[in-house]
C-alpha cells in the first residue's frame with residue numbers, strides 16, 4: 001500500500017480532462033488543449049453604461065454546451081474547471097489587479113435545491129485555485145422569475161431588492177468582482193452592482209460568456 005502511494009507521489013497519475021473525460025491535461029492547464037481550443041476564449045471588455053465588465057467568450061457552440069451540462073446535468077467538476085479558466089484570465093489582466101473580493105451571483109435556495117449547487121460559487125472556487133481572492137457572501141432574498149421571456153424593463157423590476165450582502169461593512173472602499181455565467185441585458189449584474197455601490201464599494205463584472 002505504502003509503495004503504491006510512494007510511486008504515485010513520484011509519478012502522479014495523469015489527470016483526465018473534466019470537460020471531455022477523454023484527453024489528458026498537461027501540467028498547469030485547467031483542461032486539455034483540445035477543449036481549451038474549442039472554447040474560443042478571448043478577454044473582451046463589454047460596452048456598459050455604468051460599470052466596467054468583461055467577458056471571456058460568446059454564448060454559443062462548445063461553451064454553451066458545457067454551461068448546459070453544468071446547469072442542467074449537475075456537472076460540478078466542469079464548473080470548477082471553468083472557474084479556473086476565469087481565474088487564469090483575471091490573473092493576467094492589469095485592470096483586475098485591484099480586486100479585493102469576489103461576489104459570485106447567488107441563486108435562490110429553491111434553485112440550489114433543484115440543481116445541487118450554484119455554478120457561480122463553483123466558478124469562484126475554481127478561480128481561487130489559481131488567483132486567491134476572498135468571497136463576499138451575498139444572498140438572493142427574492143425568488144425572481146426566469147428572465148428569458150421578460151423585456152428589459154420587466155427584468156429590472158424583477159431584480160429589484162433581489163440581493164442582500166451579509167457583511168456590507170467589509171466591502172467599503174473595496175473593489176468587488178461580480179462573477180456570473182452569462183451576460184444578457186445586464187439586469188442581474190446592475191442590480192447587484194448598484195447594491196455594492198450603495199456601500200461605497202466599486203463593482204466590476206466578469207462573465208464567462210455573453211449572448212450575441
Ligand SMILES: [Zn+2]
Pocket residue numbers: 017018019020021022023031032033034035036
Ligand atoms: Zn478535454
